[in-house]
Amino acid sequence: MEYHRPKSFAEALPLLSKFGDSATVIAGGTDLIVDMKFRGFRPSCLININSVKDLSYVKENGEGLKIGALTSIQALKKNELLQKEYTGIADAARQFASLQIRNLATVGGNLVRSSPCGEMAPPLITLDATVIIASEKKEREVELVDFFLGPGQNVLEADELLREIRLQPLPARTGSSYWRLSYRDVLDLAIVGVGSRVTLDTDNRVTKARVALGAVAPKPIRAEKTEALLKGQLLDENLIAEAGKMASQEATPISDQRSSADYRTNMTAVLTRRSLRSAAAAAAK
Numbered sequence: 001m002e003y004h005r006p007k008s009f010a011e012a013l014p015l016l017s018k019f020g021d022s023a024t025v026i027a028g029g030t031d032l033i034v035d036m037k038f039r040g041f042r043p044s045c046l047i048n049i050n051s052v053k054d055l056s057y058v059k060e061n062g063e064g065l066k067i068g069a070l071t072s073i074q075a076l077k078k079n080e081l082l083q084k085e086y087t088g089i090a091d092a093a094r095q096f097a098s099l100q101i102r103n104l105a106t107v108g109g110n111l112v113r114s115s116p117c118g119e120m121a122p123p124l125i126t127l128d129a130t131v132i133i134a135s136e137k138k139e140r141e142v143e144l145v146d147f148f149l150g151p152g153q154n155v156l157e158a159d160e161l162l163r164e165i166r167l168q169p170l171p172a173r174t175g176s177s178y179w180r181l182s183y184r185d186v187l188d189l190a191i192v193g194v195g196s197r198v199t200l201d202t203d204n205r206v207t208k209a210r211v212a213l214g215a216v217a218p219k220p221i222r223a224e225k226t227e228a229l230l231k232g233q234l235l236d237e238n239l240i241a242e243a244g245k246m247a248s249q250e251a252t253p254i255s256d257q258r259s260s261a262d263y264r265t266n267m268t269a270v271l272t273r274r275s276l277r278s279a280a281a282a283a284a285k
Contacts, residue, residue: 001043005048017136019047022045023158024043026048027106058081067107072104077093077094088126088176088178091123115151116218122220124167126195127170129167144165145221175197175198176195177195179194192271197210198279200283216252223246243273
């Protein structure tokens, strides 16, 4: 196996151009090492980018928020700006695995893994996140909701790396939240994950809504019918109950060893209600 450890993003891109499909990129390694150790995966070329320091940051300016792809989940959890303004991201980071894994796992790695139950996708989708994807020849921007193609599949080409996540500035009276269900509080995969984001006017009517679902479809999805139901309406308990029911109808879960499809569907409604209440409370602060 060939092994390369670039020190900068500029050093990493030519390696991907050279090795293409034969290259496997490792950052935190919290999933890849498991694949190599227990599932027999043997890459022919491993490119370790965890020493690329110019990809770890959380920056805010007049254009919004920028998060480097190699920012650790623990750094997101501890970031005061996220805790105050982008609470859905902080919620997801707080519920992510364990302290040891949060210190290693990166936000970009979690997205590139493209697991249907990945923690970071739903709250970022509710914030209309885009991702910056770069190769040696070009750079492109993709809406995060369109980044995922299916379980373990995304739009990255063999010579591309995810460089950055971008969020637009949030309007006043905007709140976001992420709720998940798992059998254990730590070191467990989400059975259902729901992210919500609402912007409210002074009469508590919804001017903008986003609801994103994880672990209940082949990829993280927006619940667009639920969003349409919420828009322009007074966000009270009756509307929240209707939204939960609608979100459960937009879910298309499977039954597996961790849960039945029926249970996932029912819990989608429950977590949507909880997530919307939390997002509304954050918006009202």
